[in-house]
Amino acid sequence: MTLNIGVIGTGAIGREHMRRITQVLSGARISAVTDVNRAAAESAIAPLGLEAEIFLTGPDLIASPSVDAVLVTSFGAAHEPDVLAAVKAGKPVFCEKPLATTAQGCRNIVEAEVAGGRRLVQVGFMRRYDAGYRMLRKIIAEDGIGAPLMVHAAHRNPGVGTNYVTEMAIHDTLIHEIDVLRWLLDDDYKTVQVVYPRRSPNAHENLRDPQIVLIETAKGVRIDVEIFVNCVYGYDIQCEVVGETGLAKLPEPMSIQTRSKARLSNEILTDWKDRFIDAYDVELRDFIEAASKGTAAGPSSWDGYAAAVAADACVEAQKSGQIVPVTMPEKPAFYNF
Numbered sequence: 001m002t003l004n005i006g007v008i009g010t011g012a013i014g015r016e017h018m019r020r021i022t023q024v025l026s027g028a029r030i031s032a033v034t035d036v037n038r039a040a041a042e043s044a045i046a047p048l049g050l051e052a053e054i055f056l057t058g059p060d061l062i063a064s065p066s067v068d069a070v071l072v073t074s075f076g077a078a079h080e081p082d083v084l085a086a087v088k089a090g091k092p093v094f095c096e097k098p099l100a101t102t103a104q105g106c107r108n109i110v111e112a113e114v115a116g117g118r119r120l121v122q123v124g125f126m127r128r129y130d131a132g133y134r135m136l137r138k139i140i141a142e143d144g145i146g147a148p149l150m151v152h153a154a155h156r157n158p159g160v161g162t163n164y165v166t167e168m169a170i171h172d173t174l175i176h177e178i179d180v181l182r183w184l185l186d187d188d189y190k191t192v193q194v195v196y197p198r199r200s201p202n203a204h205e206n207l208r209d210p211q212i213v214l215i216e217t218a219k220g221v222r223i224d225v226e227i228f229v230n231c232v233y234g235y236d237i238q239c240e241v242v243g244e245t246g247l248a249k250l251p252e253p254m255s256i257q258t259r260s261k262a263r264l265s266n267e268i269l270t271d272w273k274d275r276f277i278d279a280y281d282v283e284l285r286d287f288i289e290a291a292s293k294g295t296a297a298g299p300s301s302w303d304g305y306a307a308a309v310a311a312d313a314c315v316e317a318q319k320s321g322q323i324v325p326v327t328m329p330e331k332p333a334f335y336n337f
């Protein structure tokens with residue numbers, strides 16, 4: 001059976017996912033698309049030669065019998081109503097991060113999913129599917145470095161547009177570390193604090209960049225994450241876990257080493273699309289497989305909610321400069337899988 005997928009939001013990552021579903025993965029096809037900008041929907045289906053129907057709104061697409069499962073790849077602030085509509089229609093839904101831009105928005109999705117009694121939501125935390133992060137998690141779980149004590153991480157983008165404001169460093173960027181470090185350490189967060197180094201002159205005037213987020217976990221691990229979205233030189237993701245007896249570091253992406261003109265060098269990637277290309281493939285393969293059985297796999301809406309609770313605390317910490325507690329309600333038994 002071929003899974004008919006409807007895509008809501010045909011911008012950068014919507015197109016990337018449409019390409020991989022059409023040209024890389026098997027078991028699914030894009031049967032429908034919608035975008036608030038109709039021209040974006042039209043120009044997304046044309047180069048792929050798709051015969052997908054263009055709907056006016058997300059709810060129209062979700063209600064269509066030609067859609068078995070939904071991909072939400074619109075702006076973060078627009079995710080919640082469409083994910084809720086898909087859950088209420090009983091259709092599996094893959095939602096790009098963040099699941100919603102507030103913890104309450106995520107909670108609404110969690111409650112709708114639990115009320116429906118069936119897992120239907122996968123959140124696009126693709127780093128959990130990255131081979132490097134998976135190796136790191138295995139080493140920690142197998143006690144290869146002793147119990148983790150500290151994590152040093154960095155999330156650097158070469159540059160961002162003027163629509164990227166200070167809070168987005170948390171909701172849009174740090175959200176990946178918030179999720180993947182919780183999963184890597186099998187831990188929850190206790191407190192967060194944000195400190196600002198000297199401002200980069202490459203950041204536009206409404207953006208504090210770089211930022212350092214300091215996190216304390218329930219088990220007492222201390223984490224520092226540098227968020228630097230105008231680092232200029234490339235797209236660079238770093239993660240080093242220091243344990244009681246050793247240290248484990250995320251591997252660099254494969255790159256050819258060259259010796260030329262008296263220099264020894266390796267290329268640095270500049271685009272998230274390339275850095276996590278394999279992880280995006282695997283996460284969507286997981287989605288197609290589970291959605292074909294009428295359910296969802298991978299990062300759950302509870303994970304989306306847990307990340308949003310920590311993100312809200314970080315935004316408060318950005319504004320107050322204080323150490324802010326992270327208060328996580330107890331996980332419903334529904335999410336113990």
Ligand SMILES: NC(=O)c1ccc[n+]([C@@H]2O[C@H](COP(=O)([O-])OP(=O)(O)OC[C@H]3O[C@@H](n4cnc5c(N)ncnc54)[C@H](O)[C@@H]3O)[C@@H](O)[C@H]2O)c1
Pocket residue numbers: 008009010011012013014034035036037040058073074075076078096097098124125126172272
């Ligand atoms: N996992 C990752 O690494 C990753 C990478 C990039 C983006 N993202 C996430 O994916 C989402 C989209 O990001 P992007 O870079 O593709 O943005 P984008 O601006 O390129 O595309 C978003 C598209 O959604 C459309 N849109 C907005 N609201 C809509 C609505 N209510 N209904 C239908 N269409 C709507 C816009 O017109 C636009 O075409 C964001 O949540 C972003 O955080 C995740």
Ligand SMILES: O[C@H]1[C@H](O)[C@@H](O)[C@H](O)[C@@H](O)[C@H]1O
Pocket residue numbers: 157172173176229272
């Ligand atoms: O900071 C960016 C991240 O590095 C990417 O992985 C995407 O999530 C993108 O939306 C963010 O703006």
